[in-house]
Amino acid sequence: MPDQSHTPPSRATQPDLPVQPADVMAAAARLDGLAHRTPVLTSRTANERVGAKVFFKCENFQRVGAFKFRGAYNALSQFSPMEKERGVIAYSSGNHAQAIALSAQLLGMPATIVMPKNAPDVKLDATRGYGAEIVLYDPETTVREELAAEIADERDLTLIPSFDHPHVVAGQGTAGKELIDEVGELDTLVVCCGGGGLLSGCAMAADVLSPDCRIIGVEPDAGDDAARSLRTGTLQTVTNPDTIADGARTPSLGEVTFPLVLHYVDDIVTVSDEALIRAMRFLWERMKIVVEPTGALAAAALFEGIVDPSGGRVGAIISGGNVDLARAGRWFATT
Amino acid sequence: MPDQSHTPPSRATQPDLPVQPADVMAAAARLDGLAHRTPVLTSRTANERVGAKVFFKCENFQRVGAFKFRGAYNALSQFSPMEKERGVIAYSSGNHAQAIALSAQLLGMPATIVMPKNAPDVKLDATRGYGAEIVLYDPETTVREELAAEIADERDLTLIPSFDHPHVVAGQGTAGKELIDEVGELDTLVVCCGGGGLLSGCAMAADVLSPDCRIIGVEPDAGDDAARSLRTGTLQTVTNPDTIADGARTPSLGEVTFPLVLHYVDDIVTVSDEALIRAMRFLWERMKIVVEPTGALAAAALFEGIVDPSGGRVGAIISGGNVDLARAGRWFATT
Numbered sequence: 001m002p003d004q005s006h007t008p009p010s011r012a013t014q015p016d017l018p019v020q021p022a023d024v025m026a027a028a029a030r031l032d033g034l035a036h037r038t039p040v041l042t043s044r045t046a047n048e049r050v051g052a053k054v055f056f057k058c059e060n061f062q063r064v065g066a067f068k069f070r071g072a073y074n075a076l077s078q079f080s081p082m083e084k085e086r087g088v089i090a091y092s093s094g095n096h097a098q099a100i101a102l103s104a105q106l107l108g109m110p111a112t113i114v115m116p117k118n119a120p121d122v123k124l125d126a127t128r129g130y131g132a133e134i135v136l137y138d139p140e141t142t143v144r145e146e147l148a149a150e151i152a153d154e155r156d157l158t159l160i161p162s163f164d165h166p167h168v169v170a171g172q173g174t175a176g177k178e179l180i181d182e183v184g185e186l187d188t189l190v191v192c193c194g195g196g197g198l199l200s201g202c203a204m205a206a207d208v209l210s211p212d213c214r215i216i217g218v219e220p221d222a223g224d225d226a227a228r229s230l231r232t233g234t235l236q237t238v239t240n241p242d243t244i245a246d247g248a249r250t251p252s253l254g255e256v257t258f259p260l261v262l263h264y265v266d267d268i269v270t271v272s273d274e275a276l277i278r279a280m281r282f283l284w285e286r287m288k289i290v291v292e293p294t295g296a297l298a299a300a301a302l303f304e305g306i307v308d309p310s311g312g313r314v315g316a317i318i319s320g321g322n323v324d325l326a327r328a329g330r331w332f333a334t335t
Numbered sequence: 336m337p338d339q340s341h342t343p344p345s346r347a348t349q350p351d352l353p354v355q356p357a358d359v360m361a362a363a364a365r366l367d368g369l370a371h372r373t374p375v376l377t378s379r380t381a382n383e384r385v386g387a388k389v390f391f392k393c394e395n396f397q398r399v400g401a402f403k404f405r406g407a408y409n410a411l412s413q414f415s416p417m418e419k420e421r422g423v424i425a426y427s428s429g430n431h432a433q434a435i436a437l438s439a440q441l442l443g444m445p446a447t448i449v450m451p452k453n454a455p456d457v458k459l460d461a462t463r464g465y466g467a468e469i470v471l472y473d474p475e476t477t478v479r480e481e482l483a484a485e486i487a488d489e490r491d492l493t494l495i496p497s498f499d500h501p502h503v504v505a506g507q508g509t510a511g512k513e514l515i516d517e518v519g520e521l522d523t524l525v526v527c528c529g530g531g532g533l534l535s536g537c538a539m540a541a542d543v544l545s546p547d548c549r550i551i552g553v554e555p556d557a558g559d560d561a562a563r564s565l566r567t568g569t570l571q572t573v574t575n576p577d578t579i580a581d582g583a584r585t586p587s588l589g590e591v592t593f594p595l596v597l598h599y600v601d602d603i604v605t606v607s608d609e610a611l612i613r614a615m616r617f618l619w620e621r622m623k624i625v626v627e628p629t630g631a632l633a634a635a636a637l638f639e640g641i642v643d644p645s646g647g648r649v650g651a652i653i654s655g656g657n658v659d660l661a662r663a664g665r666w667f668a669t670t
Contacts, residue, residue: 039374060623281660285457288395288625288656321623325616329664 017263018256019166021204024173027074031174034106035070038062038175040182043287050302052309055186057179060291060321064126066247067175067198067319068099068162074171075160076103084109089157091148093119094247095320096162101130112157114148120324163195164254173201177209179315185210187311192297192319193217193226193268194248196257202317203264213315216307217261217268218297220245220276225252227268230261244273244331247294247320269307271300277335279303280328283318292323352598353591354501356539359508362409366509369441370405373397373510375517378622385637387644390521392514395626395656399461401582402510402533402654403434403497409506410495411438419444424492426483428454429582430655431497436465447492449483455659498530499589508536512544514650520545522646527632527654528552528561528603529583531592537652538599548650551642552596552603553632555580555611560587562603565596579608579666582629582655604642606635612670614638615663618653627658 038061046054059067076088087110090100097113104111111132115124116139127134137147152159160168175198180186189206191199196217203215219226223241229252237252253261261268271279276293279300283291291299298316301307307314373396381389394402411423422445425435432448439446446467450459451474462469472482487494495503510533515521524541526534531552538550554561558576564587572587588596596603606614611628614635618626626634633651636642642649 058623065621065623284625284660286400288393288400290619290623290625325619326664326668329661329667332664333661 014263017259019169019200019204019260021208023166023170024177024201024205025208027070027167027170028174028177030074030077031070031171034073035174036062037178040179041287041289045286046282050309050314052312052314054302054314054316055179055183056287056299056316056318057175058289058318059175060289060295060318064095064098064102065320065322066095066099066295067172067317068095069102070174071163071168071171071197071201072096072099072160073103073106075165075167076100076107076109078167079109079158083158086156086158087111089114089148089152089155089159090162091115091144092162093123095322097123097127098130100160101127101132104132105130112151112155114144114151116144163197163250164256166256169197169201169256169260171201172198173205175317176202176205179317180206180209183315185313186213186315187313188214188216188307188309189315190216190218190298190301190307191317192248192294193219194294195250196226196253196261198317198319200257200260200264203260207264214266215264216301217265218301219268219270220248220297221270221272223248223250224270226261227270229253229258230265230268233262244293245276245297247292248297269301271297271304271306274335275300275304277331281332281335289318290321290323291318292320295320349598352594354504354535354539354595356543358501358505359512359536359540360543362405362502362505363509363512365409365412366405366506369408370509371397372513375514376622376624380621381617385644385649387647387649389637389649389651390514390518391622391634391651391653392510393624393653394510395624395630395653399430399433399437400655400657401430401434401630402507402652403430404437405509406498406503406506406532406536407431407434407495408438408441410500410502411435411442411444413502414444414493418493421491421493422446424449424483424487424490424494425497426450426479427497428458430657432458432462433465435495436462436467439467440465447486447490449479449486451479498532498585499591501591504532504536504591504595506536507533508540510652511537511540511650514652515541515544518650520648521548521650522648523549523551523642523644524650525551525553525633525636525642526652527583527629528554529629530585531561531588531596533652533654535592535595535599538595542599549601550599551636552600553636554603554605555583555632556605556607558583558585559605561596562605564588564593565600565603568597579628580611580632582627583632604636606632606639606641609670610635610639612666616667616670624653625656625658626653627655630655
């Protein structure tokens with residue numbers, strides 16, 4: 001949809017933005033030796049299909065199985081001694097829960113995670129396994145944001161949201177920094193978009209390390225709020241979008257991420273769930289890596305020709321690999 | 336079963352054996368730049384579970400998705416100009432078919448592959464995709480070895496079997512060589528065993544590069560012919576073993592591999608299909624890699640405590656990742 005494409009303003013440093021590229025660089029120093037430097041994979045067949053050289057940055061191999069560890073650790077490692085002693089609270093049914101729990105364990109601070117009572121046992125067990133206290137709630141009757149705020153207030157805990165926080169955004173951007181550090185400048189960088197933390201963080205890394213690189217976000221068709229927000233310049237929302245990309249079911253970009261996306265991102269495109277399953281099949285079957293639906297958004301946009309790969313050097317972030325294997329098998333059986 | 340364990344004779348070079356460790360080293364030079372140097376992965380959780388530092392050599396990331404490319408290319412690259420002009424023939428329903436087809440394509444020679452008519456389309460298409468001619472047969476009425484010999488004779492083609500050939504064995508051994516080159520000496524090396532090509536090849540590499548390393552083969556319970564052959568010193572067979580480890584359904588070790596296994600291998604153990612699925616689940620879910628059942632044999636023996644990891648540095652070959660995803664999903668749903 002090039003005719004509707006958004007043209008980002010000049011990328012000169014804008015002090016009114018809530019995060020700066022230098023924050024991503026500082027986060028990389030904090031994460032050094034703690035986050036995995038995840039592998040960058042390539043595939044002849046993928047290159048042929050896309051018509052470009054594609055570098056897949058595989059955050060499914062990150063600690064806790066997703067990029068979320070980067071932002072969580074970057075945020076928690078900047079707590080004051082007092083904040084650290086009292087501890088962190090987070091709410092998440094997904095990868096952010098484990099990312100906060102592991103980061104808190106590594107930093108020796110208590111963690112409280114608010115999770116829906118119907119969360120899969122494997123996620124509850126993994127979060128508990130990192131020593132976090134889990135508070136279960138009934139998603140039918142409770143608004144998790146309110147419950148978390150209440151507990152934070154009572155116990156004097158510091159809340160770290162899953163994307164809308166400057167330190168979280170800066171941490172996520174280190175994935176993009178590592179990719180460009182390893183493979184050199186890119187013509188296009190394609191990143192999945194839920195709340196926009198990974199997307200805007202990686203965009204800032206590219207702004208410094210590969211300034212001519214186009215930045216493209218990818219959402220599921222059903223959850224196209226960020227695409228609409230970018231095109232209209234006004235924050236758009238979506239309610240409970242019906243998509244298998246559970247990491248991109250967020251209702252909207254946030255106060256921190258929206259201005260960053262407006263400033264740094266060239267375009268946001270969307271893909272269908274069927275395209276996601278086709279992309280997952282390729283990644284699993286041909287590249288032998290387990291990728292969750294949200295983690296396949298960028299690859300799907302490239303494989304389906306929705307992103308123009310012109311220029312020839314394309315980065316794609318594979319954001320995570322946490323998925324129920326039996327459920328994935330059913331998707332593969334029927335698509 | 337340590338009381339029944341086989342004690343290999345002295346590892347001094349035995350000129351009467353059909354392959355020598357030096358052949359593995361020569362194969363490595365031939366494969367340099369053509370085979371992928373596949374990654375060696377480690378996992379904190381796997382180490383904790385096994386009680387040792389485990390190095391997984393990931394041949395699921397090899398070209399055609401399995402180690403078989405190594406042996407096939409090593410064999411075909413030693414054809415005489417006349418043999419090369421006439422071409423190669425192979426029979427296989429599995430990874431050897433694609434390995435021969437790709438190797439022939441790279442070397443610019445014709446390839447004929449005899450495959451069962453009920454082989455999955457994805458395998459037929461992949462083999463054809465490398466430019467091979469496929470001859471289909473009905474496994475109910477035709478013995479594939481006889482059909483292949485007949486065509487080889489008619490067309491003057493050179494037959495390359497899937498394991499029982501000195502050049503194939505030497506090529507497979509380069510996987511073990513690369514592993515030890517990368518991580519250093521090992522106390523134990525665990526390798527899956529079908530026809531014994533990968534096992535004996537890797538054992539020869541270890542004999543040179545890590546002489547004190549124990550070499551353990553792993554078979555499925557139902558296809559324990561190699562374990563029995565090693566213990567009795569007499570070639571044992573098995574008929575159509577009922578196991579999901581399709582790469583280890585071979586009826587017996589071969590004329591080339593049996594003496595090598597007797598000479599170089601310390602023990603061969605077996606694992607159940609249930610253990611294989613548990614190991615696959617760990618490899619897929621925690622390590623985010625797609626591994627076929629045969630490829631998980633070595634890991635399963637370690638995870639289940641069937642191999643003693645004493646010494647603390649253990650290598651395990653992950654031999655391949657070609658598996659029907661929907662079928663794997665059903666295994667994961669029911670185990």
